[in-house]
Amino acid sequence: xxxxxxxxxxxxxxxxxxxxxxxxxxxxxxxxxxxxxxxxxxxxxxxxxxxxxxxxxxxxxxxxxxxxxxxxxxxxxxxxxxxxxxxxxxxxxxxxxxxxxxxxxxxxxxxxxxxxxxxxxxxxxxxxxxxxxxxxxxxxxxxxxxxxxxxxxxxxxxxxxxx
Amino acid sequence: xxxxxxxxxxxxxxxxxxxxxxxxxxxxxxxxxxxxxxxxxxxxxxxxxxxxxxxxxxxxxxxxxxxxxxxxxxxxxxxxxxxxxxxxxxxxxxxxxxxxxxxxxxxxxxxxxxxxxxxxxxxxxxxxxxxxxxxxxxxxxxxx
Numbered sequence: 410x411x412x413x414x415x416x417x418x419x420x421x422x423x424x425x426x427x428x429x430x431x432x433x434x435x436x437x438x439x440x441x442x443x444x445x446x447x448x449x450x451x452x453x454x455x456x457x458x459x460x461x462x463x464x465x466x467x468x469x470x471x472x473x474x475x476x477x478x479x480x481x482x483x484x485x486x487x488x489x490x491x492x493x494x495x496x497x498x499x500x501x502x503x504x505x506x507x508x509x510x511x512x513x514x515x516x517x518x519x520x521x522x523x524x525x526x527x528x529x530x531x532x533x534x535x536x537x538x539x540x541x542x543x544x545x546x547x548x549x550x551x552x553x554x555x556x557x558x559x560x561x562x563x564x565x566x567x568x569x570x571x572x
Numbered sequence: 573x574x575x576x577x578x579x580x581x582x583x584x585x586x587x588x589x590x591x592x593x594x595x596x597x598x599x600x601x602x603x604x605x606x607x608x609x610x611x612x613x614x615x616x617x618x619x620x621x622x623x624x625x626x627x628x629x630x631x632x633x634x635x636x637x638x639x640x641x642x643x644x645x646x647x648x649x650x651x652x653x654x655x656x657x658x659x660x661x662x663x664x665x666x667x668x669x670x671x672x673x674x675x676x677x678x679x680x681x682x683x684x685x686x687x688x689x690x691x692x693x694x695x696x697x698x699x700x701x702x703x704x705x706x707x708x709x710x711x712x713x714x715x716x
Contacts (some may be wrong), residue, residue: 426595430675438714455704466710483715555597 410556411507412482418491419498420514422449422552423465425459427555428491432461434556437489439466439482443475444493454464470496476504495538502546510543510549513567526565540571574677575627576687577664579605579620579647582639592670598675601627607643617646624654631682632659633673633689639663660686668696 415437420428423442432440440461443444447453450481458467463555469479482488488504489550492498498511522530529552542548550567576599578585580701592599601665603623607616612675620643624632632653636644651659660682662669676685 426671430596431673433675439716441716451704455668459698461701463708464710466712468716483712483716486712486715525639555595 410480410484412479412487412488413484414479414490414506414508416489416512417498417501417506417508417510418489418512418514419493419495419516420491421493421517422515423453423491423493424459424460428457429460431556432489433467435487435489435519437465437487437488439468439488441468441470441475441479442469442492442496443472443492443497445471448474460467466572472500475501476506479506481546491536493536495535496540499538499542502542502548508548508563510551513539513550513552514554523570525567525570527552528552536571539567543568543571558570573599573629574631574633574673574680574682575629576602576673577605577620577623577627577631577632577634577647577675578602578636578670579607579623579634579642580645580665581607581643582608582609584637588665588667588670591677592674595656596671596674601629601677602674604629607646608670611645613642616642617649620647620650621654624650624659630658632657632686633682634659634661635665635670635673635689636661636663637665658682660689662686662693664693665698666693669693 415435417556438529448469454469461467492501513529516530518530522532524530552565583606585606589604604621605619634647636647638644647661651661669689669692673689674689680688
């Protein structure tokens with residue numbers, strides 16, 4: 410049974426204001442926050458749960474645990490997975506999380522990173538991970554920052570920056 | 573789709589719009605009308621009227637900052653005068669109310685949208701001390 414993963418997003422802030430609207434727009438009933446630090450941090454979990462409706466199941470799994478259990482999802486679960494970095498996304502996909510498309514939401518600026526939109530800045534490690542996702546795992550990317558509306562980020566073609 | 577006018581004191585309207593844009597994307601059919609120092613109430617009313625007229629569609633939700641404040645009062649006057657349009661008016665607008673209003677327009681007509689925005693605004697005022705007390709978690713049998 411292939412789990413029903415409705416969307417997979419990379420967002421440095423995991424679930425926050427924008428994420429809340431993604432969940433609403435997608436109409437999913439399960440959110441998996443695949444992040445090692447959040448899976449062990451009750452404070453982060455509390456804050457993320459606060460922005461999400463109680464009718465949505467929130468799961469805080471480590472990246473490895475996500476890979477271990479994802480195939481056991483119930484057919485009743487429609488799932489939104491969010492992870493923090495392109496490297497974690499690669500670990501998840503390489504570890505067996507079945508997705509074809511990844512939404513690259515927020516990757517923040519930092520030293521040595523090249524800004525490609527107002528939401529996304531890529532460093533060498535991001536590029537390497539995204540390139541491997543694309544070339545080895547056949548993943549396609551979209552860069553919509555928000556679930557609806559014109560945020561100016563949707564038109565960026567990530568592939569241009571991966572060669 | 574319901575058109576939305578946000579009005580309030582100072583740069584509250586343009587400010588809250590920039591915040592909404594950051595989390596929800598740039599919304600269509602939303603106009604902010606700032607009431608800045610030195611502007612007359614009459615000029616504000618004209619500006620709200622112009623905003624309502626600039627929005628297509630018959631249904632308009634006006635989100636004002638303070639009940640009884642000039643932006644709210646002028647919006648009320650516009651609602652009274654423009655009887656050809658179906659206008660609802662809320663005060664006490666905050667981010668949760670504004671996001672709800674912008675976001676739920678896809679499915680909701682004016683009356684429902686007004687209720688949803690008001691409810692989201694109230695629900696959105698939260699004391700950090702009360703967060704995380706609800707330990708209940710939605711479970712799926714045979715799931716994860």
